[in-house]
Amino acid sequence: MQRPYRFSVSGHSRLVSTLLAIFAVAGCASAPSVAPALTAPSTAGVNPTRAESDEVAHSQKFARWVAEFSTFARAAGIDEATLHIAFDNVRLVPRVIELDRAQPEFTRTVWDYLDNAVSPQRIMRGQDKLLQLRPQTDALAGRFGVPTEILVAIWGMESNYGGYVGDIPTIDALATLGFEGRREAWARDQLLSALKILQNRDIERAQMIGSWAGAMGQTQFLPSNFLAYAVDADGDGRRDIWGSVADVMASTANFLANSGWQAGQPWGLEVTLPPGFDYARADDGVRQPASAWTNEGVQSMDRTPLPALADGSILLPAGARGPAFLVGANFRTILRYNNSTSYALAVGLLAQQLVGGPAVQASWPRNLPALTRSQLLALQTTLNARGFDSGTPDGMMGPATRDGIRRYQRSLDLPADGYPTQDLLQRLQ
Numbered sequence: 001m002q003r004p005y006r007f008s009v010s011g012h013s014r015l016v017s018t019l020l021a022i023f024a025v026a027g028c029a030s031a032p033s034v035a036p037a038l039t040a041p042s043t044a045g046v047n048p049t050r051a052e053s054d055e056v057a058h059s060q061k062f063a064r065w066v067a068e069f070s071t072f073a074r075a076a077g078i079d080e081a082t083l084h085i086a087f088d089n090v091r092l093v094p095r096v097i098e099l100d101r102a103q104p105e106f107t108r109t110v111w112d113y114l115d116n117a118v119s120p121q122r123i124m125r126g127q128d129k130l131l132q133l134r135p136q137t138d139a140l141a142g143r144f145g146v147p148t149e150i151l152v153a154i155w156g157m158e159s160n161y162g163g164y165v166g167d168i169p170t171i172d173a174l175a176t177l178g179f180e181g182r183r184e185a186w187a188r189d190q191l192l193s194a195l196k197i198l199q200n201r202d203i204e205r206a207q208m209i210g211s212w213a214g215a216m217g218q219t220q221f222l223p224s225n226f227l228a229y230a231v232d233a234d235g236d237g238r239r240d241i242w243g244s245v246a247d248v249m250a251s252t253a254n255f256l257a258n259s260g261w262q263a264g265q266p267w268g269l270e271v272t273l274p275p276g277f278d279y280a281r282a283d284d285g286v287r288q289p290a291s292a293w294t295n296e297g298v299q300s301m302d303r304t305p306l307p308a309l310a311d312g313s314i315l316l317p318a319g320a321r322g323p324a325f326l327v328g329a330n331f332r333t334i335l336r337y338n339n340s341t342s343y344a345l346a347v348g349l350l351a352q353q354l355v356g357g358p359a360v361q362a363s364w365p366r367n368l369p370a371l372t373r374s375q376l377l378a379l380q381t382t383l384n385a386r387g388f389d390s391g392t393p394d395g396m397m398g399p400a401t402r403d404g405i406r407r408y409q410r411s412l413d414l415p416a417d418g419y420p421t422q423d424l425l426q427r428l429q
Contacts, residue, residue, distance in 0.1 A: 145263030217241030268327030319419025
């Protein structure tokens with residue numbers, strides 16, 4: 001990891017003077033009271049190297065960004081004490097920028113993801129946690145309507161039951177993302193929310209840590225979601241999703257309850273599809289009561305009646321050759337926590353196995369390798385060139401790409417499941 005740039009009130013006076021001059025040129029009457037004074041990288045010789053000069057210049061730009069944001073935050077109601085706590089030693093973390101810009105070439109299949117996310121070890125540990133927490137989490141289930149096993153499953157997915165919450169200071173991560181600029185408006189909003197958390201004294205700056213993207217605590221709340229949904233369940237006057245399991249569970253339940261969770265309904269279940277099923281109907285846009293799916297021949301794996309989902313849809317995460325699921329409103333609520341089909345499916349499957357339910361029974365098509373991003377980009381480009389509109393090629397799977405694949409599959413009388421495969425790419429090329 002590259003060493004982060006650190007700012008301190010004990011910066012060299014010459015560089016401080018330089019910064020003050022810069023602010024004056026920019027039209028500032030005086031330097032902002034919380035502008036971080038710069039500690040420059042050491043230069044052994046009289047003439048700094050090009051790399052050292054670039055680092056100093058970059059540090060000065062970051063200092064100006066922090067000073068400007070501090071003015072904005074002060075106008076939004078953040079007090080001076082909080083600004084000093086947040087920014088006196090704020091750091092620019094190059095690794096955050098690297099991770100934000102990273103687009104991994106190799107993608108994972110859903111079965112590879114689930115093998116890790118819903119491993120025997122995670123199930124066993126989650127069952128132990130479920131037994132330990134059952135009294136307090138059952139009370140939360142009654143209060144918010146969210147089953148205990150769903151809360152514990154999310155906890156397991158986000159931090160391995162509190163085992164790892166991240167190690168990057170949230171203020172540093174969000175200031176870095178705001179300064180970098182690719183998502184500046186989003187990062188500024190989240191950074192302001194983080195300052196409000198500090199001002200409310202829910203957590204000390206040193207303990208406000210999380211991921212490189214600013215998600216915090218044992219169930220990885222963004223600062224704005226913390227402000228909206230975090231709960232002080234243990235009654236200590238603080239909403240602590242880093243150290244209080246009671247607060248972690250209650251905050252997660254409150255988020256789900258306010259995001260559309262429907263008490264008494266399952267997230268979904270594995271199903272079998274009838275012969276001749278139109279795979280193009282396996283789409284979130286096709287929603288209907290479970291009774292309508294029953295009339296079409298969709299059945300549960302054990303042939304018991306389907307649960308009374310009002311707006312169920314068929315999910316084929318691995319296409320026509322893999323397992324099928326009937327999912328409802330609560331599955332879509334989990335997606336609001338993390339907008340990944342694989343993630344939401346993992347939460348549901350982990351939750352049901354924590355309470356003795358079945359694993360996935362149908363076989364995954366493990367012989368099908370995932371397309372790399374470059375291959376998916378080529379697929380999208382070729383689909384467009386052949387007249388099967390898949391949207392703007394970006395190497396990422398989405399509804400437009402799925403629709404384009406389905407139209408191409410229909411042209412070949414193939415099952416129109418919208419699933420990208422290497423065979424499909426070879427046919428196109």
